[in-house]
Amino acid sequence: MMNWSRRHFLKNSAKALAAAAVPAAAYELLTPEILAAVRKGKGPRWAWVIDATKCVGCGMCVQACKRENEIPWETTASRTWVERYVVTTDGRVLIDSPNAARDGYTKNNPMGEQVPAEQIAKGFFVPKVCNHCENPPCVQVCPVGASHVTDEGVVLVDRSWCIGCGYCLQACPFGTRFFHPVHKTAEKCTFCYHRITKGMNPACVDACAFGVRKWGDIRDPNSEVSRIVRTERVTVLKEEYGTKPHAFYIGLDRIVR
Template identity: 40%
Template sequence: MTEQPIRYGMVIDLRKCVGCNACTVSCKIENNVPDGKYRTWVKEIEKGTYPEVSRHRLPRLCNHCDNAPCKSACPVRATYRTEDGTILIDYERCIGCKYCMAACPYDARFVNPVRKTAEKCTFCYHRVQMGLLPACVTTCVGGARIFGDLNDPDSLVSRLIANNPVQVLKPEMNTRPMIYYIGAEQALLGADYTDLAKGEK
């Protein structure tokens, strides 16, 4: 039997997320993300009316989609997929046209004001290539972020997906995202997500 190639992905278990934003801070430090910009962030969404109010957390990042609209939208082919499925940007090719930003249904990209190119989460690819975990995973105090090989049935990410109801953002877009959520509010996953979570990231 032919061994399947590695396919990296992430499970975010919202039952464990405490909204501490350690993931956001560690990502900014590890990747030298400019002030006011974020590769990963945690949306706090309030639902209901007083006194029946609840708050919900939704950590966000690039979904590293199998059917990535950002990749097909790039006119200079600066956005590409690695052999392990990670979506990356070739900063030498990127012209900062923002087509990829417009194509991404998850609002996961921004223009780096220093480099003048598109930027986003890379799963800390430089760390993963050295056998390390993404910075956001290592600093998650609740253990809510789990990263690994989705093609390995024995990996923790695969076992979590197999044994829990999981959700993805905007499934109706058919982008086949590789970020899976456990315990997400259904209303936050579909087309109405943008209306519920407006604001600067």
């Protein structure tokens, strides 16, 4: 056995300490938070602003989305949809979204019920999309990492990797996900990632004749969405789940689901 003198001991201890300190220091330099902060300052962070007061429920956004993103026409599910809310004078709340509002609301028949115009206290439409949350539970629960977030905050699904377990469908509080009937993988609004990365608008934004849907970089102080979120009264859906949704709404009512 080696005979250890005090000098030996001190020398080796110092070496060990130094060796341990190097990787620890290197690790500290590269914490995910720091990396994220470095990244955060730079590129865009896409967000929606949806002015529900302007929506007329024509369903053009749903049609455009289905065509653009190849969601079969007859499928009731959709990456985006529009909900109709009708509150009667006696306080009843009627909500529906038949076929995800693909064909628009052309009849006064919420939930299949004829409501005379004089009995309607208020009525409005609310378009829905993926909220591209800052803290997306759908990505958290994906067991294989097929659901992921891009640097711009867009939540996407890798169709070639999704195993189709449906956990993300359960985890999303907004009901934005479904299984694609053809690809058999989790499907959701991609912010039309294939379009926005080429400098185009999402299909639904282009299809909306009323300027309901706006999108842009929330980090850019000069963008329209950033200005609206900073200066107007906006809200998000289901804030209580802590997902930090990035679809900011103007003109939501408390009955909105």
